[in-house]
Amino acid sequence: MPRLRIGDLETEIPIIQGGMGVGISLSDLASAVANEGGIGVIATAGIGQFEPDCYTNYMEADKRALQKEIRKTKAKTSGIIGVNIMVAISDYDNLVQCAVDEGANVLFLGAGLPLRLPETLPLDKLGELATKFVPIVSSGRATEIIFRAWEKRYSHIPDAVVVEGPLAGGHLGFKKEHINHPDYALEKILPEVVSVIKPYEEQFNKSIPVIAAGGIYTGADIYKFMQLGAQGVQMGTRFVATYECDASPEFKEAYLNCKKEDIVIIDSPVGLPGRAIGNRFLERVSSGIKETFRCPWKCLRTCDFKNVPYCIALALTNAKKGNLEEGFAFAGANAYRVDKIISVKELIGELVEEYMAVSMQGSRVGSDQ
Numbered sequence: 258m259p260r261l262r263i264g265d266l267e268t269e270i271p272i273i274q275g276g277m278g279v280g281i282s283l284s285d286l287a288s289a290v291a292n293e294g295g296i297g298v299i300a301t302a303g304i305g306q307f308e309p310d311c312y313t314n315y316m317e318a319d320k321r322a323l324q325k326e327i328r329k330t331k332a333k334t335s336g337i338i339g340v341n342i343m344v345a346i347s348d349y350d351n352l353v354q355c356a357v358d359e360g361a362n363v364l365f366l367g368a369g370l371p372l373r374l375p376e377t378l379p380l381d382k383l384g385e386l387a388t389k390f391v392p393i394v395s396s397g398r399a400t401e402i403i404f405r406a407w408e409k410r411y412s413h414i415p416d417a418v419v420v421e422g423p424l425a426g427g428h429l430g431f432k433k434e435h436i437n438h439p440d441y442a443l444e445k446i447l448p449e450v451v452s453v454i455k456p457y458e459e460q461f462n463k464s465i466p467v468i469a470a471g472g473i474y475t476g477a478d479i480y481k482f483m484q485l486g487a488q489g490v491q492m493g494t495r496f497v498a499t500y501e502c503d504a505s506p507e508f509k510e511a512y513l514n515c516k517k518e519d520i521v522i523i524d525s526p527v528g529l530p531g532r533a534i535g536n537r538f539l540e541r542v543s544s545g546i547k548e549t550f551r552c553p554w555k556c557l558r559t560c561d562f563k564n565v566p567y568c569i570a571l572a573l574t575n576a577k578k579g580n581l582e583e584g585f586a587f588a589g590a591n592a593y594r595v596d597k598i599i600s601v602k603e604l605i606g607e608l609v610e611e612y613m614a615v616s617m618q619g620s621r622v623g624s625d626q
């Protein structure tokens with residue numbers, strides 16, 4: 258399999274494990290993926306929820322939890338590790354700075370357009386930082402807006418881009434009516450993003466790899482998107498169904514037990530649609546029942562916490578811990594295909610084998626012509 262190069266970083270396999278909050282991808286999963294030669298990613302969304310003082314000292318709790326997870330991951334691997342930070346999160350600056358200080362190799366910035374970075378970073382010398390910055394986008398237009406803003410503000414551009422299509426799990430960067438529209442399929446938006454980036458690569462004399470995400474399930478899928486111009490892939494759903502994934506057994510069982518028709522699109526309090534496994538909690542919410550909760554600190558800038566029907570951070574924390582009566586599991590459109598829990602090593606082995614089989618076929622067809 259080709260390697261993925263992001264600046265001076267080079268992976269052994271072009272596979273990134275997508276950051277999965279709340280608590281689904283922490284040090285166990287991230288280190289296992291990094292040890293197999295991919296990029297293992299710690300998600301910061303709701304990371305402080307597992308600290309005892311999360312309701313009283315939330316900013317400190319978030320930062321402490323992230324510090325701990327990065328240090329735990331580094332103790333278990335010398336591979337490449339990333340941190341996923343939602344732009345919509347209230348302590349975005351705090352978490353970006355913490356991840357840089359702790360030596361994360363790559364920062365994946367999603368759920369909103371990362372148009373700015375914390376003032377505390379050396380903004381005039383971003384290229385000298387060891388940490389790489391990678392926005393997550395869902396269109397060529399969003400890519401253009403981000404690159405133009407960075408060029409103007411920092412005379413610097415991001416180090417890679419993840420293009421996340423509408424089949425992904427979790428929050429989606431699409432209007433609800435576009436999710437199933439062929440014009441917004443990953444196959445369509447990936448080449449658009451590649452062409453937006455090209456002139457910037459030339460202008461900055463820098464190679465900007467594009468990473469495809471959303472619905473990628475097999476090694477053949479990886480091959481297909483690499484043929485379409487991606488230099489790597491980001492996968493979430495497949496990594497949930499591993500022993501090392503940091504979620505509870507009940508969360509993983511929801512994946513094993515779900516059917517295609519159970520996977521639904523929800524309106525998240527974040528203000529974006531999201532893809533999840535439908536359950537009684539989500540039925541209750543969509544029937545108009547308002548859950549009672551205490552919001553300690555408006556963790557999402559975009560959350561209208563006085564009017565939303567439930568607290569998404571709490572619901573996802575409950576699910577991560579195994580209480581799916583009072584929460585729900587985010588999942589990609591292909592989650593119904595999961596039929597067993599395997600190790601990260603087995604999963605990566607399978608994906609590499611499938612990729613190699615298709616690429617051999619591809620080169621045979623090519624040489625026959």
Ligand SMILES: Cc1cc2nc3c(=O)[nH]c(=O)nc-3n(C[C@H](O)[C@H](O)[C@H](O)COP(=O)(O)O)c2cc1C
Binds near residue numbers: 494590
């Ligand atoms: C349970 C779950 C939680 C997720 N949480 C986040 C998150 O906190 N931040 C983010 O940028 N993406 C999140 N995602 C998206 C993944 O990082 C990844 O891009 C996506 O799942 C890829 O699609 P796939 O699941 O079809 O492989 C989440 C996905 C899942 C399944």
